[in-house]
Amino acid sequence: MLKRDTTIVILAAGKGSRMKSNFPKVLHKLGDKTILEYVINTAKSINPKKIILVDNFEKKIISSNIQEKSINYVIQKKQNGTGGAILTASKKFLDDEYIIVLYGDMPFISAESVKKLIKYKKKSKITLLTSYLDNPNGYGRVLRKNKKIISIIEEKNANFYEKKIKEVYSGTFIANAKNLKKWLKKINDKNIQKELYATDIVHIAYLEGANIKSVKTIKTKEILGINNKLQLSILEEILQKEKIKKLLINGITLKNPYNFTLRGNLKHGKNVEIESGVVLEGNIFLGDNIKIGTGCIIKNSFINDNTHIKEYTILDNVQIGKNCIIGPFAHLRPKTILSDEVEIGNFVEIKDSNIKKSSKIKHLSYIGNAEIGARVNIGAGSITCNYDGKNKFKTTIGDNVFIGSNTQLVAPIKITNNTTIAAGTTLTKNINIPCLVYNKKIQKCKINWTRSNKNKKSTD
Numbered sequence: 001m002l003k004r005d006t007t008i009v010i011l012a013a014g015k016g017s018r019m020k021s022n023f024p025k026v027l028h029k030l031g032d033k034t035i036l037e038y039v040i041n042t043a044k045s046i047n048p049k050k051i052i053l054v055d056n057f058e059k060k061i062i063s064s065n066i067q068e069k070s071i072n073y074v075i076q077k078k079q080n081g082t083g084g085a086i087l088t089a090s091k092k093f094l095d096d097e098y099i100i101v102l103y104g105d106m107p108f109i110s111a112e113s114v115k116k117l118i119k120y121k122k123k124s125k126i127t128l129l130t131s132y133l134d135n136p137n138g139y140g141r142v143l144r145k146n147k148k149i150i151s152i153i154e155e156k157n158a159n160f161y162e163k164k165i166k167e168v169y170s171g172t173f174i175a176n177a178k179n180l181k182k183w184l185k186k187i188n189d190k191n192i193q194k195e196l197y198a199t200d201i202v203h204i205a206y207l208e209g210a211n212i213k214s215v216k217t218i219k220t221k222e223i224l225g226i227n228n229k230l231q232l233s234i235l236e237e238i239l240q241k242e243k244i245k246k247l248l249i250n251g252i253t254l255k256n257p258y259n260f261t262l263r264g265n266l267k268h269g270k271n272v273e274i275e276s277g278v279v280l281e282g283n284i285f286l287g288d289n290i291k292i293g294t295g296c297i298i299k300n301s302f303i304n305d306n307t308h309i310k311e312y313t314i315l316d317n318v319q320i321g322k323n324c325i326i327g328p329f330a331h332l333r334p335k336t337i338l339s340d341e342v343e344i345g346n347f348v349e350i351k352d353s354n355i356k357k358s359s360k361i362k363h364l365s366y367i368g369n370a371e372i373g374a375r376v377n378i379g380a381g382s383i384t385c386n387y388d389g390k391n392k393f394k395t396t397i398g399d400n401v402f403i404g405s406n407t408q409l410v411a412p413i414k415i416t417n418n419t420t421i422a423a424g425t426t427l428t429k430n431i432n433i434p435c436l437v438y439n440k441k442i443q444k445c446k447i448n449w450t451r452s453n454k455n456k457k458s459t460d
Contacts, residue, residue, distance in 0.1 A: 005097050006118065007177070008043040009089045012036055012104030013056040013076040018228040024057055026104040027065050028232060031239050032263040032281060035226055038107035040068055045111040046118070048100070052092055054085045081195030082171070083187045086180070095178040101198070103171050105226045107235065113222055116215040117174040125179055125210035128152075128202065129172040131223045132216070139168035139223070140199055142214065149212040151203035156192070167214075169199065170223045179210070269305065293328065304340075321357075339374070356399075369411065370395040379405035379423065386411045 016025025026036035043051050052072045055062050059073050076088045086101060093099060098121050102109060113129060120127040128149065130142055140152045141162055152169045153162055175183075180201070187200040205212055217223055226232050243262045244254065252268060254260050256276035263281045269288035278292055282300035286292075290303055293311035302319045303309065310327030317334035320326065325343045332344070333351035342355050345362035353370040361367060363380035369392050370384050382403050384395040393411035397403075401415055404423030409415075414430045421427060422438035431437055 004047065004049045006046070006048045006100060006121075006174075007093065007097050008046065008048045008051050008100045008102060009086060010036075010039055010043060010051065010053045010102050010104050011082060011085045012062065013054045013079070013085050013088075014105065015056065015079065016105075016227070019232075020229070024055075024061060025226065027062070028226075029263075030107055030226075030232065030235055031243075034065060035107045035232075036062070036066060036104045039102055039104050039109060040066065040071070042109055042111050042114065043102060044070070046100075046114055049097060050092075052089045053104070054089050080189065081193065082198035083184065083196030083200060086198055087184045087196065090177075090181050090184055093177040093181060095176075095181075097177050098174055099177050099180050100174045101172055103225060106170070106172075106222070106224065107226070108219070108222045108224055108238075109170075109172065110218050110222055113215070113217045113219075114172070116218075117172070120213050120215060121174050121176075123211070124213035126173055126175040126202065126205050127213040127215060129170045130167050130214045130216060131170060131220055132166045133168055133220065133223070134166070136163075136166055136168045140171075141165040142167040142169050148206075149202065149214060150206045152199040154197070154199065168223065169202075170217065171198065173201075175201075175205075179205070264300075275311075287322070296327075367395075369393065370397065372397045373399035373401065373417065375400045376403070377401075378403045379407065381406040382409070383407075384409045384411055 012026045014025060019025045019028065021028065027034045030038065050072055051070065052074060053062065054074050054076050056076045056079060063073065072092060074089050074092065076085050078084060100114060100117060117127050117129055133139065138155060140154045141158055142149060142165065143151045143153055143162065155163065183201045183204045186204050187196050189196055191197065202212065221238060224235060226235060240261060244257045244260060247266065248254060248257065251270060253273045255274065259276045260274060261279045264283055266280055266284045266286065268286040271289045272286050274292045275294040277295040279297045284298055285302045287303060287305035289306045291308045293309060295312040296309050298315045300317045301315045304320060304322045306322055307320055307324040313327035313330045315332045318332045318336040320338045321340040321342065323341045324338055329347050330344050331349045335352040336350045337354045339355065339357040341358045343360040343362060344350065347364050348361050349366045351368040353367050353372065355372045356374040358374055359372055359376040361378040365378055365381065366383040368384050369386040371394065376397055382405065385408055386392050386395065395409050395411045396414040398415060398417035400418045403421045404425065406424050407421050408426045410426065410428045413427060416432050416434060418434035419431050420436045422436060425437055425439050427437065
């Protein structure tokens with residue numbers, strides 16, 4: 001375990017105006033998490049003494065989305081640059097601790113790279129995290145003299161030769177708090193942006209004769225930041241490619257890897273086949289021999305062995321047993337539990353219901369707040385009427401019940417085992433004895449009736 005003498009500062013006070021959004025840049029989603037959550041998770045994995053997050057928004061905006069109680073929030077009231085942000089946080093620094101600065105819009109920064117920085121904390125006054133890029137456009141360059149780091153120059157201030165430098169600065173560093181507070185007091189806003197640049201600290205340290213070291217990121221992608229929606233999409237693509245590669249190596253068959261999205265965590269068995277356009281979100285479990293058809297969306301769901309999810313089905317927080325067939329165009333909503341060998345067909349919606357073994361709902365039905373027994377058949381167009389405009393009520397159906405097409409079950413209601421409900425029936429009372437249930441209706445015919453001309457449709 002690392003010594004708990006290190007404080008991590010996360011800079012998240014930027015307005016993110018280039019995102020063209022009305023909420024903070026760092027709260028935009030990358031995969032299944034906000035950009036900021038990736039950085040916080042990395043910070044937490046280091047096991048620091050404390051984490052300080054610098055924000056310029058009301059505390060509740062960040063904290064209500066991140067919900068991380070262990071973070072110390074500070075508000076940068078004046079937007080005067082990264083140096084100003086660190087200066088705001090420095091009020092919480094203790095002189096004998098070490099400070100690591102991370103950026104809230106750099107989600108790929110790794111714990112391994114940060115640990116490399118920590119190894120050098122007593123070997124230099126300040127250690128920088130850098131990387132080498134074939135195309136360094138947009139990044140501050142590391143200037144050296146006789147191989148020693150002397151400063152960081154922003155690209156907009158760099159000359160022709162300085163722009164050719166491949167070593168770029170991530171903005172992340174480690175330094176002793178006492179030294180850092182001293183350097184922060186010496187930076188000024190005499191630049192085009194009229195801001196306090198954190199990069200100026202490096203040259204100030206050099207002028208004092210400080211020993212400055214650099215360590216290279218484990219992976220080049222760690223230095224990538226997000227300032228606009230284009231960059232967000234680029235990082236999303238990187239993230240998805242990595243997840244897809246891992247799934248393919250682990251044995252999942254993706255019929256079109258370029259049109260598949262995983263926003264979360266997937267645990268799976270063997271012989272899983274996923275067609276094009278599928279989106280998986282949250283925590284997903286897929287058993288053995290699972291087939292998922294084109295265009296399905298599955299969120300936080302458990303699907304057991306030998307089940308087939310047909311095309312364009314939506315599953316949201318559901319549990320599905322073995323040997324089931326679901327869809328196409330089915331919608332299973334939260335708190336739906338299906339036992340083994342259940343069949344759910346075209347345009348069926350189910351919510352907060354438990355359906356037991358070998359039952360079938362094949363067409364155009366709505367089932368809500370229901371307990372359905374084994375070997376039940378529910379005909380096309382049948383619905384549970386579970387809501388009276390104020391409260392929701394339960395429907396309980398026993399085993400081996402047959403419900404004909406276009407039946408309305410007005411809850412609360414119970415139907416005993418082995419009952420048959422005739423097509424078109426509206427059920428309003430409990431059925432306690434097995435029987436045939438129907439509403440008597442009279443069919444009438446009007447002789448010699450014809451449609452009026454205005455109702456006739458042209459066959460031309």
